Amino acid sequence: MNKLTISILLSLLLLLSCSQEEEFGPSIFDVEDHLVEGSASYEFDTWLRQAYLVPYNLDFRYRMEDVGSDMDYNLVPTSFNKARQMAQLVKYLWFDVYGTVVSPEFLKENGPRIIHLIGSPAYNPISGTMLLGTAEGGLKVTLFRCNELDPTDVDLLNEYYFKTMHHEFAHILHQKRNYPVEFGLISQGKYNPLGWQYKTDSEAATLGFVSPYAGSQNREDFVEIIANYLVKSDTQWSDILALASQPGIDMYGDTIPDDGINGRAIILQKLEMAKKWLKESWEIEIDSLRAEIIRRQLNINEVLN
Amino acid sequence: MKTSTYIVNIVVFVLLGLIPACKNEEADIFLASPAERLNKAISDYQNILTNAENGWEMDYFANQMSPGYTLLVKLNKSGNAILSARSELTTNGAYEQDSCLFDIIGDNGPVLTFNTFSKILHVFSNPENPDGYGLEGDYEFVIVKAHPDTVWMKGKKYGAEVLLRKMPSDVQWKQLADERSEFKTLLFSEKAPELKMVVNKKTYTFSLGYSGVFLAKGSGVNALTLDVPFIVTHDGIRFYQEVEIEGVKFKAFRLNDAKSGLVSVESPEHTLTGVNDLAIFIRDDAETVWDIFPAGLSSTLDQSYKAILQSAQTLYGADSASFSLKYNTIRGSFVLAFSYTVGTTTTEGLLDLNVTAGNKDMLTVSYKGTGDAKGLQFYNDVEGLDDFVSAISSAFALSTAAKINPKEIKFTKATNQQVYFAIKPR
Known part of the structure; x- marks a missing residue:
């Protein structure tokens, strides 16, 4: 072997050592069973592994990690019992719904990879608001206020948790496939990112928003339409439309002068646009999804043990 | 130079360059990573x-x-x-x-x-x-x-x-937690007098002890003012951090045997003192209303109190009746206040008292024979009231569970220990 050959072989060796990159496996988490039998959380951790980690490649984090949240907020963890209830409800009212109505693979491919539970709300004392959930980069959903979970109150469950989950998941979906640009034009000029919290439900509805927060910016408007439509009963949805048809009442109880906006028509127009986008972009029939959610809401006690 | 030799030289130089880069490492300070x-x-x-x-x-x-x-x-x-x-x-x-x-x-x-x-x-x-x-x-x-x-x-x-x-x-x-909580209650309450400590002949007051954070103040315009958080320990208190006052360092204190003060552990000649003389404490306190409460009455006074209540019920339809001791600024005198309540309406009458501090913890009370109109009317009309006033017009020995925080003060008649009553701040 001459000098040239040796040199080239050495060089190739060096190059090889640099080019042997790790290939992505099927999971970003270690799905091996490392749970310690006899640990205080063994039973629950085993259930989480079987319910979330193995099938969905999802890390359900109920032990609070402050580094996994916004350190500017003062927060507390979720209680163990509330975390157990929440994990069961999230599976029943979210993951199993999509698995049944859309496809078993849908959330495996498009669902979040981390769900992080926080016990308290994330208060913003300056604006007087509180954060109920966040979705980060299509990967992580954080749910706040979990210590207030009351499985017997479906309306509160929807308001504080499941509407939030569908809201955050809709964000994940539109971060993957954009919603129509035209949606943002419907209420253009009516969004108020800093003052939305001072609007009443009535005021928001007359402007064509399903909630005050929907009036903060158009991407929130888009996901609020989806989330509210999914979790609200027919009566509750009709109430929103009825509110949108009446003169608005502001926070002082005063009637707002008619500005010619047909809030009801706008909400329905937005809903149709969201339905079409879900169907065309994701092959999701929102009405089927909604029917399944509402059916399951009546049977919540069956899943809690 | 031939091309092949040129390539060989480049590769060898590159490899040689890598070797010293790996060799010149600092010696490990720790044995493990x-x-x-x-x-x-x-x-x-x-x-x-x-x-x-x-x-x-x-x-x-x-x-x-x-x-x-x-x-x-x-x-x-x-x-x-x-x-x-x-x-x-x-x-x-x-x-x-x-x-x-x-x-x-x-x-x-x-x-x-x-x-x-x-x-x-x-x-x-x-x-x-x-x-x-x-x-x-x-x-x-x-x-x-x-x-x-x-x-x-x-x-x-x-x-x-x-x-x-x-x-x-x-x-x-549970026993430890209960004892600690009770000890804290013994030491501090919202109505406790502020504590005092003399350091290098300067008096510092420590107030708001019930909050767990003392407000420490020296006297004078430019005096030191400090917020001093502390925790109640098994035998006293411990400041969160060492505090230096007049060059003396303080951190832990123990309750003394007399339960009148907290003695510095680091500097035992210094004490956070509560009430030294209960008689002077009451005499000089023009703000507190002290309720005479039924459970603190000796049997003689209790009988008298019940007779008074019954008479007030008969005369005025009273639902309840009560006594208190307080200083009345309008009358410029300590008074015994007698009041009765009908429904939500309370009517009060005042009888003037002389209150004199004698030896340590000795207080002499005497009825002046005067009062406001209501007080004098009650004195004349309510059966047993004159006896009650007479009974508390005497010299008393004062005692309390802990002078550092006198929540209840017992008045025991100097000449007859079977006669007593007790007061607590409203």
């Missing part, structure tokens, strides 16, 4: 923390300006933590116990984190009242140092020093 050392520290701390069979007494300060609380913590090898406490933050101020999960993680060094909710511990971190802030306390603690009997920690976010002391195996948790 940072990750290995962190893992070892976590393992060592885990052993120490879970080996305390009866758990730990935790001196908890939410942050460096907050009062201290005693929490009891047992860390089980299963990862389950049991916590208990009794304080104004527990439900109805009663003893409470619950559990949560804990872990020791590698964060800012080894960190003890209680990562599911416990109402005993996380009450300090719950961001409510006021919303967004709460009590601004930690539930994650950087472990600074650990011995088998003591662990020194620091709150991860707010930085307060938190101490764990191993509980003796024979101590009952």
Whole structure:
């Protein structure tokens, strides 16, 4: 072997050592069973592994990690019992719904990879608001206020948790496939990112928003339409439309002068646009999804043990 | 130079260049890598923390300006933590116990984190009242140092020093928590007089002790003013941090045998003194209304009180009747106030008293024979009232459970110990 050959072989060796990159496996988490039998959380951790980690490649984090949240907020963890209830409800009212109505693979491919539970709300004392959930980069959903979970109150469950989950998941979906640009034009000029919290439900509805927060910016408007439509009963949805048809009442109880906006028509127009986008972009029939959610809401006690 | 020789030379130079880059390394300061050392520290701390069979007494300060609380913590090898406490933050101020999960993680060094909710511990971190802030306390603690009997920690976010002391195996948790809570109540209450300490001939007052954070003030315009957080210990108090006053350093204090003051451990010639002479304390207090309460009456006075109540019921339809001692600025005199209540309406009459301090803790009370119109009307009309006034017109020996915080003061007749009554601040 001459000098040239040796040199080239050495060089190739060096190059090889640099080019042997790790290939992505099927999971970003270690799905091996490392749970310690006899640990205080063994039973629950085993259930989480079987319910979330193995099938969905999802890390359900109920032990609070402050580094996994916004350190500017003062927060507390979720209680163990509330975390157990929440994990069961999230599976029943979210993951199993999509698995049944859309496809078993849908959330495996498009669902979040981390769900992080926080016990308290994330208060913003300056604006007087509180954060109920966040979705980060299509990967992580954080749910706040979990210590207030009351499985017997479906309306509160929807308001504080499941509407939030569908809201955050809709964000994940539109971060993957954009919603129509035209949606943002419907209420253009009516969004108020800093003052939305001072609007009443009535005021928001007359402007064509399903909630005050929907009036903060158009991407929130888009996901609020989806989330509210999914979790609200027919009566509750009709109430929103009825509110949108009446003169608005502001926070002082005063009637707002008619500005010619047909809030009801706008909400329905937005809903149709969201339905079409879900169907065309994701092959999701929102009405089927909604029917399944509402059916399951009546049977919540069956899943809690 | 041939092309092949040229390539060979380049490759050899490159390889030669890599060798010294690997050789010129600093000698290792530690035998193990940072990750290995962190893992070892976590393992060592885990052993120490879970080996305390009866758990730990935790001196908890939410942050460096907050009062201290005693929490009891047992860390089980299963990862389950049991916590208990009794304080104004527990439900109805009663003893409470619950559990949560804990872990020791590698964060800012080894960190003890209680990562599911416990109402005993996380009450300090719950961001409510006021919303967004709460009590601004930690539930994650950087472990600074650990011995088998003591662990020194620091709150991860707010930085307060938190101490764990191993509980003796024979101590009952509830008993300790109850005793500590009762001791705290003995030492401090909202109506307790401010404490005083003389340092280098200068008097400093320590007020607001019931809040767990003293407001310490010197006298004079430019006097020192300090907020001094402290925790109640088994025999006294301990400041969160050492405090220097007039060049003297203070941190821990013990209640003296007379229960009249807290004696500095570091400088025993200095004492945080409560009331020295109960008679002078009452005589000089023109603000407090002292209620004479039925449970504190001797049998003679109790009979008299019941007769008075019955008479007031007959005369005025009274639902209840009561006595109090107070200074009345309009009358410029101490008064015995007699009042009765019908429904929500209370009617009061005043009888003027002379109150004179004699020997230490000796107070002489005498009826002046004067009063306001209502007082004199009651004196004449209500059966037994004149006897009651006569009975309390005497010299009394004053006593209380702890002069540092006289919550109830007993008046025992100097000439007859079977006659007594007691007062407490309204």
